Amino acid sequence: MQKYLTTFQEGAQRYAAAMSGIPDRVPVYAQIHQLAFKEMGVNARDFYSQARLMTLGALEIYQKYGLDLAIVDYDVYNVEAEALGQTMIWHDDGTPDTDPTKPLITGPEDLPKIKTPDFENDGRFAMIIEAHELYRRETGVEPVLQFCAPFSFAVNIRGFENLVMDMLMEPDFARHLFDRIIEEVLAPWILYQKKHFPNAASVSGSDATASVPLLNLKMIKEWVVPGIQRLRELCGPELSVPNWIGEHILRKPEELLDLKLEVTGSFIEGQDPDVENLGPAFYKTYAQRHDVPLVLGVGAEFLALATPEAIERRVKHYIEVGGENGRFALYLCNIGGNTPVENLKAAITAVRTYGVYT
Amino acid sequence: MSDDEINLQEMPIAEILELMGEDLYDGYAEEVVEEVNECLSRGMTPYDVLTNGLVAGMDVVGVDFRDGILFVPEVLMAARAMKAGMSILRPLLAETGAQKVGTMVIGTVKGDIHDIGKNLVSMMMEGAGFEVINLGINNDVESFLGAIEEHNPDILGMSALLTTTMPYMRVVINALKEKGIRNEIVVLVGGAPLNDAFAEDIEADAYCRDAAVAVETAKKFMQIRQSV
Numbered sequence: 197m198q199k200y201l202t203t204f205q206e207g208a209q210r211y212a213a214a215m216s217g218i219p220d221r222v223p224v225y226a227q228i229h230q231l232a233f234k235e236m237g238v239n240a241r242d243f244y245s246q247a248r249l250m251t252l253g254a255l256e257i258y259q260k261y262g263l264d265l266a267i268v269d270y271d272v273y274n275v276e277a278e279a280l281g282q283t284m285i286w287h288d289d290g291t292p293d294t295d296p297t298k299p300l301i302t303g304p305e306d307l308p309k310i311k312t313p314d315f316e317n318d319g320r321f322a323m324i325i326e327a328h329e330l331y332r333r334e335t336g337v338e339p340v341l342q343f344c345a346p347f348s349f350a351v352n353i354r355g356f357e358n359l360v361m362d363m364l365m366e367p368d369f370a371r372h373l374f375d376r377i378i379e380e381v382l383a384p385w386i387l388y389q390k391k392h393f394p395n396a397a398s399v400s401g402s403d404a405t406a407s408v409p410l411l412n413l414k415m416i417k418e419w420v421v422p423g424i425q426r427l428r429e430l431c432g433p434e435l436s437v438p439n440w441i442g443e444h445i446l447r448k449p450e451e452l453l454d455l456k457l458e459v460t461g462s463f464i465e466g467q468d469p470d471v472e473n474l475g476p477a478f479y480k481t482y483a484q485r486h487d488v489p490l491v492l493g494v495g496a497e498f499l500a501l502a503t504p505e506a507i508e509r510r511v512k513h514y515i516e517v518g519g520e521n522g523r524f525a526l527y528l529c530n531i532g533g534n535t536p537v538e539n540l541k542a543a544i545t546a547v548r549t550y551g552v553y554t
Numbered sequence: 555m556s557d558d559e560i561n562l563q564e565m566p567i568a569e570i571l572e573l574m575g576e577d578l579y580d581g582y583a584e585e586v587v588e589e590v591n592e593c594l595s596r597g598m599t600p601y602d603v604l605t606n607g608l609v610a611g612m613d614v615v616g617v618d619f620r621d622g623i624l625f626v627p628e629v630l631m632a633a634r635a636m637k638a639g640m641s642i643l644r645p646l647l648a649e650t651g652a653q654k655v656g657t658m659v660i661g662t663v664k665g666d667i668h669d670i671g672k673n674l675v676s677m678m679m680e681g682a683g684f685e686v687i688n689l690g691i692n693n694d695v696e697s698f699l700g701a702i703e704e705h706n707p708d709i710l711g712m713s714a715l716l717t718t719t720m721p722y723m724r725v726v727i728n729a730l731k732e733k734g735i736r737n738e739i740v741v742l743v744g745g746a747p748l749n750d751a752f753a754e755d756i757e758a759d760a761y762c763r764d765a766a767v768a769v770e771t772a773k774k775f776m777q778i779r780q781s782v
Contacts, residue, residue: 230718233734285667285692290718293667297690356670360627361634411668412625445622495749506674532717 200255200266204335207264211525215463215489218271218522222515222551224544225265226528230267230291233259233539234533241286244271247326251429255334261537262544266335268327272342273453274280276381277352279319289533300353304369310353311374315388323394338396341389345403345437346377346423347411356405363419368509374423383430390431400425401437408442416440416455438491444473455481465487467529468495472510476517480524489523494543496530504542511546519551526551562592572604574639575611579618581631583638600646601653608639612681613772618645619678620766626674629765633677640680654685656776659701660711661689663722667717671744675711675764682769684709695729700729707739708779709772712758714745724756740775742768 213219232254233243243249251268258266260456270424271291278284283298300309315321328339344352350359350373361371386399406420428435437459441465443449457464464486466479471492483490499507511526518524526547562570574589586608593603617631618624624632658679662672676688687705689697702710710730714720723743727743730736736757743753744762753761758774762768 197731287665290665290716296667296669357630357673360630364627364631409622409625411620412627415627497717501747501749501752534718534721 199334200259200335201274203259204255204264204266204337206469208337210264212524216523218553220553222519222524222526222547222553223264224526224547224551225267227257227269227530228254228257228261228263229269230533231531231535231537234289239288240290240292241288244286245291245320247322247330249322249329251330252334255331255378255429257346261540262548266331268324268335268342269333270324270327270342270434273348273352274343274384275320275324276313277347278473279313279321280311280353280381282353287522293350296355299358301357301373304372307372307376310373310519312380312384313379315385321385321388325389328393330387330389331461332393339393341386341393341396341399343382343389343399343401345388345406345420346374346382346399346427347406347420348403349377349382351373351405355428356410360415363415371418374419378423378426378430382427385434386427397434399431399435401435402439403437404439404441407440408445411510412444413455415450416452421455421458423522428459428461433461436460436462438463439467441467441470444470449474450477450482453479457486457488463491465491465493467493468498469525471514472498476514479517480520489525490518491525491527492518493527493529495531496535499528499530499539499543500532500535502539504538506544507539508546511543512550515547515551519553522553557707562588565601567593567596567598567696568607571607571610572609575614577623578608578611578632578635579615581635582653583599586635586639589644590642594646599652600643600650604643604647604652608636609681609683612636612678613756615681616678616766616769620764626670629678631676633681636677636681651755653727655683656708656779657685657687657705658709658711658772659689659698659705659707660713661693661698661701662691662713662715663719663720663726664694665773666714666716666719667691668713668745671746671765672711672713673713675713675744675762675768678765678769679711679772682773684772695726699729699733700725702735702739708776709742711742711744711768714748717747720745720747720752721756723758727756727758740772741778742771742775744768 210219211223214223233240236253254269255266274292274294277294282300283295285295286292286294329337424437443452464483476492479490528543570592577585590603597603619629660676662669676686676744679686687701689701712723741758742762743758743762748761750761762771
């Protein structure tokens with residue numbers, strides 16, 4: 197039985213309409229995996245390693261709170277690194293992490309460890325495929341395929357400081373590292389997913405670590421963008437990496453948006469604290485000037501710590517400015533396990549109140 | 555500074571110190587080492603080389619990082635140059651018994667493995683002349699208390715990137731109170747989800763929004779402690 201068929205097919209249609217024009221209402225979606233395992237009362241280790249728990253549990257939460265879009269929501273930064281043998285830290289009540297104190301790659305001699313995995317047997321790849329199949333069966337919607345983008349992946353197996361110093365002091369080694377990550381692991385993994393889901397319309401990479409001020413613009417331009425563009429060549433133009441932040445720190449914030457556009461192509465995304473600081477009008481103007489739809493993200497910390505009234509005001513503001521004349525969606529960046537459900541409800545209610553197009 | 559024309563032996567010491575700051579800013583570790591050695595060879599005390607050369611240079615790095623002129627990679631390069639200079643000065647400072655600016659114990663709290671910001675604070679505090687004991691990630695109360703007992707620091711720094719882990723800072727502060735040592739140590743907290751109100755609520759002494767602010771705040775508290 198496809199329990200979630202109507203809910204998420206309508207949501208997917210609403211999102212598609214919002215990306216191309218004016219839908220009936222602004223679509224809203226969120227990252228909810230931390231809320232999901234908490235509300236389900238299950239151990240996080242089980243949640244992140246069992247496809248049924250992860251997928252069906254999350255769908256229940258998406259539907260319960262009235263989110264338009266669902267994804268297979270998991271710890272997307274970890275899967276590839278873990279499969280290569282990167283030491284992980286698992287928590288009973290939190291998302292697993294790669295252990296930054298024990299990087300898999302300690303020097304050039306470790307590069308052979310970056311090799312194409314056996315996607316049927318290594319790590320959690322098979323579980324991720326199973327989760328997407330469950331998702332498609334239950335919702336009737338093609339899944340968004342996901343991966344950890346090259347820079348964040350490299351950080352996970354090399355360590356942030358090591359990697360940045362490699363890029364500055366040992367660029368040949370760093371290039372080999374990125375090449376192997378892209379050619380040996382990421383492209384094969386994405387193509388493997390696409391083989392299972394040939395009709396998937398979107399392939400989304402996560403790359404929060406490649407943000408300002410962790411990197412400067414020059415390094416993003418010279419190291420990060422080319423890696424993603426190479427993946428687009430290998431895997432298709434539907435591949436995008438939208439989630440760098442930090443433009444509000446820059447004197448010319450649009451310079452980071454220009455780079456984002458190079459790796460998304462079809463839309464522009466801004467999220468707090470950038471949107472909070474620069475204002476939604478800055479993003480709307482940029483999106484209109486480049487004739488692309490806009491996604492604005494309400495920040496995870498704000499959703500967790502603000503009052504429901506403040507959340508309602510911010511959602512209303514983002515919708516009024518960002519949603520003018522359509523081509524707009526709202527994203528709730530992450531609903532953590534300690535985000536009050538009243539705050540989530542306030543955000544969704546505000547979307548349903550202020551986001552209706554007449 | 556990579557200009558081969560420069561002859562340190564012919565430069566006044568004030569210019570060498572200025573050059574040291576510029577080279578540190580640019581991340582030129584080898585040049586900083588040469589300049590440190592030149593200053594020492596002219597009879598400057600290790601403490602004066604540290605404060606008037608390296609620390610002064612890192613101060614500029616801190617200000618420019620705070621103001622969005624420099625980013626983390628540039629700070630890492632500067633910290634590397636600082637470290638190279640300190641590798642010469644540290645044993646000499648120990649020999650001469652020079653007074654430390656202060657001591658800090660710092661760590662990411664239990665359940666949280668994010669360490670980029672915390673490590674940056676650690677580097678910049680060292681750059682400001684503090685001795686820093688970096689406990690790493692995922693530290694529980696016992697880890698913090700053990701380090702405090704062992705090192706008797708002036709400052710405890712705690713970091714968290716997640717809204718789910720930041721409440722653990724309160725647990726540590728409450729443990730300090732229970733042990734009767736809360737007033738003996740300055741508690742600074744930082745991390746993306748934190749703010750001033752949270753720091754006040756958990757009874758930390760201050761919230762530091764970035765590494766540069768952490769250094770400025772630590773220095774202010776050290777002045778207060780030393781004036782009491």
